[in-house]
Amino acid sequence: MAETLYEHAGGDAALHRLEELFYQKALADPVLSKVFTERVATHVDHLTWFTAESFGGPDRFSREIGFQELIAIHRHRRITDEQRERFVEAYLAALDEAGLPDDAPFRAAVREHVEFGAHVAQQNSWAETDADLHPIREVPHWGWAPDA
Numbered sequence: 001m002a003e004t005l006y007e008h009a010g011g012d013a014a015l016h017r018l019e020e021l022f023y024q025k026a027l028a029d030p031v032l033s034k035v036f037t038e039r040v041a042t043h044v045d046h047l048t049w050f051t052a053e054s055f056g057g058p059d060r061f062s063r064e065i066g067f068q069e070l071i072a073i074h075r076h077r078r079i080t081d082e083q084r085e086r087f088v089e090a091y092l093a094a095l096d097e098a099g100l101p102d103d104a105p106f107r108a109a110v111r112e113h114v115e116f117g118a119h120v121a122q123q124n125s126w127a128e129t130d131a132d133l134h135p136i137r138e139v140p141h142w143g144w145a146p147d148a
Contacts (some may be wrong), residue, residue, distance in 0.1 A: 004056030005109055005144055009100055012052060019047040022094040031086045035077055053139045054113060067138050077125040084118045109144035116140070 009015055023044050026036040049061040050070070061067075091114045095107070120134040127133045 003146060005106065005113075005142060006052055006055035006057035008106055008146065009055060011057065012048065014098065014100055015051050015055075015057075016044065016048045018094055018098040018100055019044045019051065021097045022091050023047065025090040025094060026087070029086060029090060031083055032090065035079060035083055035087075050139060054142050056141065059139075062139050067136075071124055071133060071137075074121045074124040075127060079118075079122040079125040081122075084122045087118050087121075088114050103146075105144055105146050109142060113140075113142045 006015070009018075023036070023039075026032040027039055029036075046061065046065060049058075049065070053059050053061045088111075092107075092111060095110060096102070100106075100110075117140075120136055123132075123134045
């Protein structure tokens with residue numbers, strides 16, 4: 001069986017380090033701080049659980065929080081294109097700082113995952129009705145081609 005993104009990244013410890021570095025960037029960034037307005041004690045853990053599950057790790061996010069909560073968190077935040085783009089930039093920069101693998105297939109998969117997630121969050125942030133929401137209703141399971 002092929003190695004998952006979760007395993008390749010280094011598991012929970014590596015992903016937690018990544019999410020902590022990203023979150024620090026988001027809180028300090030003048031563009032992102034309008035979305036990330038204050039430090040929430042559970043945010044890094046929840047980001048870690050989401051990314052871990054998405055990358056083929058444990059399903060803690062779905063079991064303990066649920067995707068509906070993620071939708072609710074983003075509703076009415078009115079995420080701009082600039083904020084979405086800055087989110088992706090900050091996340092990708094945090095990959096290097098966290099010491100995650102830098103091979104091209106891994107980085108491409110992470111970029112696709114983050115860009116997709118930022119798009120979903122932005123769409124949901126502007127949704128006036130449930131019909132306006134992005135159709136995804138569960139944590140996406142992200143694959144990759146490690147030998148590509």
